[in-house]
Amino acid sequence: MLLLEPDSQLVTELAPSPNHYDGYYERKSPWVVLHTMETPENSTVARNIATGWFSRTEAQASAHYVVGDTEIFQCVNEGDYAWAAMPTGNAHGIHIEMAGRASQSRNEWFDDYSRALLELVAALTADICARHGIPVRILTDAQLAAGEKGITSHAAISRVFRESDHTDPGYGFPYDYFIERVQAHRNGTANIANGAPPAPAPQQSAPAQSAGPTPLPDGVWYNARGWFTADRRLEVSADTEVDSPSMGYYSAGSGFNYDGYVANNGYVWLSYVSWYGPRRYIAVGPNDGRTDTTWGTGF
Ligand SMILES: [Zn+2]
Structure with missing residues (x-):
């Protein structure tokens, strides 16, 4: 059905897309699937793709979410199938399209625009994982092939299921950094405004030391x-x-x-x-x- 209300409180604006299949059952192995839109990085590109392209029948493509550096657009209900990654990927994935290109280097993923974008995508991913019981982990190809729950990419789905040749979000995508930010949002320790975790960890009391074995010297x-x-x-x-x-x-x-x-x-x-x-x-x-x-x- 056409999108009427957001699945996530993080959504900035709805941009309903007719390009989807209705979902008739709860997905058994949900994945969060990362994509790049192969677009420049600018403040209007997410809006343009969501409201000016995925919203049109002739696009014959969609994603659940389209994210730029300041806005998250939802285009398809999470319970419906977006047209984003061929049959297997579409059947099992909640798809997030990110502004940017698969050719970006690791350093380019850390420019100001991409860092802001990654923070939004990490927050959204953490929210999806929480609501769908998806563990915060990047799936290995074997886990993906076995239908386990987790976070994956269009590239991995292409590699494992051989239904397309897409490689987004690319070799430079900083999965380690991304998963750490997802975890921080999942823990509630991330500050979405600056990407810095402000909340101190609970104070732990020092353990009592036994008289027998020798502790290590501090700082060595x-x-x-x-x-x-x-x-x-x-x-x-x-x-x-x-x-x-x-x-x-x-x-x-x-x-x-x-x-x-x-x-x-x-x-x-x-x-x-x-x-x-x-x-x-x-x-x-x-x-x-x-x-x-x-x-x-x-x-
Ligand atoms: Zn893709």
């Missing part, structure tokens, strides 16, 4: 590489202060590659350099010299 860096799997929710921090803002989190069962560790403020922190630059720290247990008190495995 140790090189070590591995994959750590969390057994509970672990906050990601930009430093080793316990009251710093959370940059996101790993939920139980999820994990990350680390390249070293350091003890500070009563905890042992695993660390890695995020794909787009800044170093991150994750407290993985009390600094008590013991291995059985670690909040996960792989360290």
Whole structure:
């Protein structure tokens, strides 16, 4: 049916598109699918595509959402099928078209326009994930092929299902940064205006240290590489202060590659350099010299 009201409170304006199929059942494996519109980056392009193209029958194309640097347009009900990515992608995806091009480099995804756009898309994606029970993760090709829930791209759908040759949003798209921002919005720690997480993480009390095993000295860096799997929710921090803002989190069962560790403020922190630059720290247990008190495995 034609779009009458927004599915998300983040929608700026409705731009109903006739180019869709009505959905008759709840999707069993919803994906959030990222696209680029192959347009310039400017303040009117999202409006032009949503209200001036997808709204017209002759376009024979649509998406659920069209996003620029300041506005989110909804064109198709989430429960209906947009015409965005051939049969398989259309059947299972909630599709988001982003202003920009698949040829953008990683650096170009971090210009002012794209950062503002990514923040809106991350907020929208977090909202969709919350309402549809979609985990905040980028699907591997195997997970996508198996119909698991998650976030994916037109490129991945093309690769896995071979129904088109589209490669958007392109090789330069910063998935690591994007997923961290989605997680921040999902946690409620993101400030949509500036992309900075303002809320401090809850203060944690320092653990009691046992007399037997020896804690590590504070502030000494140790090189070590591995994959750590969390057994509970672990906050990601930009430093080793316990009251710093959370940059996101790993939920139980999820994990990350680390390249070293350091003890500070009563905890042992695993660390890695995020794909787009800044170093991150994750407290993985009390600094008590013991291995059985670690909040996960792989360290
Ligand atoms: Zn696409």
